[in-house]
Amino acid sequence: MILEIERPLLELESKIEELRKLSTDGRVDLSVEIKALEQKVEDLKKDIYSNLSAWDKVQIARHNGRPTTGDYVEAMFSDFFELRGDRRARNDLAILAGIGVIGGRTVAVIGHQKGKNTKDNLKHNFGMGSPEGFRKAGRVMDMAARFGFPIICFIDTPGAYPGKEAEEKGQYEAIAGNILKMMSLRTPIICMVIGEGGSGGAFAIGVGDHIIMLENSIYSVISPEGCATILWRDATRASEAAKALRITSDSLLKIGLVDEVIPEPEGGAHRHPEEVFSRVKESLIRNLGELCSIPGEEMPKRRYEKYRKMGVFKEENG
């Protein structure tokens, strides 16, 4: 998958590659030309990536080469044991859950799991959770709290699955139940938005003590397409909606709904995943260290205060 914004960049890069090949054949010295093109790439990168629109970020956040929950788990955890099923009906592969070790500490991990290609995406239902997935997440959270394991949630979903069976099994109740549970758990919860934070389906594993977003991830109450359809009956105006909804990490940090933003390497996480893994790992270990020094029973009180303050309104006199 090639993003429109990075097309000119990729073209230049392949040209450099060609020149390099010619150079190594030894016939001609193209080092001056290569150097000039490399400079051009640097300039172009600065130009593109310092002016990303909200809609550009939506495309980066949805990029199919972007690291998924499973990639983070594999790269950052010294051990991981997957926990499957909701103990009621089914194992929903849109949600990955388990216990793992990071920085020498055992933690519970819960995340939306997207696929890398169509086949993979069908298996994981594009990371769109069903009630069984949210209930699996819920039982793993309960277990984590019982053993005092902190919980790390990776958020990356277009939204909760809008399917017939999902509704029959109480999609809304599954989401509400997790939100209530996460408000009350006596263990630290860190939420990391790594790609798409799609509304209720994201928030079902999104309540926590420290909310982190990757620079080019997005978090929204409704998809830009959905918003444009409702407002203007025109899904093609999604880029306008993306801007109006303030769904980017910098906007959300500014208004205090997110606590930390992790910068991505130039071009986005899909271009340099290893660098992203190490930054995310550093942040997780640092935040775990801070949150784990707070007694468990304090956590629900702190969380109450945190969410109690969220919202903007005016109170008129009498």
Next chain:
Amino acid sequence: MSEAKEKPEELWVKCQSCGVPVFRKTFIENMLVCDKCDHHHKMPARMRAEILFDEGTFEEWDENITSVNPLEFADDYEEKLEKDKVKTGLKDAILTGHGKIEGYPVSMGIMEFGFRGGSMGSVVGEKVIRLLEKASEKGMPAVIITASGGARMQEGMYSLMQLAKTNAGVLRMEEARLPYITVLTDPTTAGVAASYASVADIILAEPKAIIGFSGRRVIEQTIRQKLPADFQTSEFYLEHGFIDAVVHRHKLRKTLARLLAMFNGK
């Protein structure tokens, strides 16, 4: 039904379901329920407070909290807010307060669908948590009557955060071991269904209310098939185990009184 208020000069109103004209006076006496087909029309919050509480006992809370436009959302959001204030006589999509039902003290939130489709933004979230905090401090049961299409889009992520904020209020009630009852009315969907509407001790619903998370059209597009007529109704969720009882509007006051009496008699 809003028509009942908007055109009081007309003697007849047409049922929105069966289309049969009903004498206005009868319609109002009937609590906006069609006497031919039993369709429960949407009810303004203030009218519902009048019907549910013992006469003269209702006292409003936090009536002066009003919305701002935190994201500077264009699309004439502020104009729409002003229009709905005039239309409903409320400053946002929920009326809260306390009073008595057959002598039993109770705090209550009543959502107003006529105000921005009952959507939940910062004001609804703040009023719900204040309601539940006050109820838990005063040792009073709480009832919330929901009517909402979900989170308020124009407040973006502030609206999504209200799902956690309102559920924090529900947690207060749980900790205080006080009964929390919800009554789902048409419609109760998306963000409100996925927060305080569905985590109550007892969940009631009015007949044939639309309830659910995703919208019917979105689901039909996803699965590429038509859904049955009764999909996502109160009766559907009663059958699937998510609602305790479907209660006719004429029996709601009595039902709430019975429940309050039982919780009171522990």
